[in-house]
Amino acid sequence: MGKLIVFSLLALLVALLWRRWGRQRQAAYIERYPYQRFLDKRLAARRPELSPEQRTEVLAGLHDYFQLCRRAGRRMVAMPSQAVDDAWHEFILFTRQYDKFCRHAFGRFLHHTPAEAMSSPTLASDGIRRAWRLACAQEKIDPKKPERLPRLFALDASLGIAGGFIYQLDCMAARNGATGDAYCASHIGCSSGCSGDSGSGDSGSSDGDGGSGCGGGCGGGGD
Numbered sequence: 001m002g003k004l005i006v007f008s009l010l011a012l013l014v015a016l017l018w019r020r021w022g023r024q025r026q027a028a029y030i031e032r033y034p035y036q037r038f039l040d041k042r043l044a045a046r047r048p049e050l051s052p053e054q055r056t057e058v059l060a061g062l063h064d065y066f067q068l069c070r071r072a073g074r075r076m077v078a079m080p081s082q083a084v085d086d087a088w089h090e091f092i093l094f095t096r097q098y099d100k101f102c103r104h105a106f107g108r109f110l111h112h113t114p115a116e117a118m119s120s121p122t123l124a125s126d127g128i129r130r131a132w133r134l135a136c137a138q139e140k141i142d143p144k145k146p147e148r149l150p151r152l153f154a155l156d157a158s159l160g161i162a163g164g165f166i167y168q169l170d171c172m173a174a175r176n177g178a179t180g181d182a183y184c185a186s187h188i189g190c191s192s193g194c195s196g197d198s199g200s201g202d203s204g205s206s207d208g209d210g211g212s213g214c215g216g217g218c219g220g221g222g223d
Contacts, residue, residue, distance in 0.1 A: 023070075029104045030066045035059040035087075038097060042090040047083065047161075054159055061155050062087045068134045068152075069110055076113070077134065078127030080152045082164040088112060132188040146185065153185055 036059055043055050050058065061084040068077050079085045092098050092112060102109045115124045135150035136143040148154070149167055156164025167185035 026070055026105050026107070027067065030063060030070060033063070033101060033105075035062060035091075038094055039087055039090050042093070043087050046086050046090060050083075050159065057151075057155065057159070058083045058087050061152050062091070064135065064138065064150075064152050066105060067138060068131055070106055071134055071138075072130060075130060076118075076123055076127040077131050078124055080128065080131050080135070080165055080167070081155045081161075083156055083159055083161045084152065129188050132185070149185055
C-alpha cells in the first residue's frame, strides 16, 4: 500500500511538471513567433496610415493578446483593440501558418468569434472583463486602481485608429464623453469588485462580477 501511494504521488508530480513545462513551452512559442515576417506587409496594406514603428506596436499588441488567450485556457477573451483585431484577421488568412501557430501556442485552434455570433449576450462583456484583468496582471497593473492602461487597451487611442476602441482612466470624463465614445477602463467588471482572473495562474476562476459597457467586438476561445 505504501509503495502504491508513493507511486501515485510521483505520477502526480510528473503530471504537474509536464503540464507546467507545456505552458512554458507555449508561452515561449508565442513570444518568439515571427509576426513581423508574415503580417507587416498585410497590415501596411490594410492600415496604410500606420508607420512601420506603429505597425510594430500593433504586432506587439497581437503577441500580448495571444498570451492572454493562452492564460485564459478555453475561456473567451474579448479583443480590446481594433488595430490588433485587424492584424489578427490578416494572420487568419495564412490558414496553414495560423493553424500550426494555434496548435503550438494553445494546443487547439483559436477561433475568431464576432460579438453577434456569440452564444449569449453577456459573453462579450465577460470576455472584455477577463481581458482587462489578465492584461493588467501581465503588465503588473492594479486592475482596481490602474495608473496606466495596458498596451492592448491604450493602443487604438495612441495610434488614432478610426473606429477604434478608446479607453480612459478618468471614468468621469468617459461618462461625460470627453473624447467621444470612450470606455471607463478601471470600471470594467468592477461594480462588484474585480475578483477572479488575477493572472497568477492558468486555471479557471470566477467571472460573475458585474460591469458596464466595454467595447471589444470579437474574441477568441471558448470552443
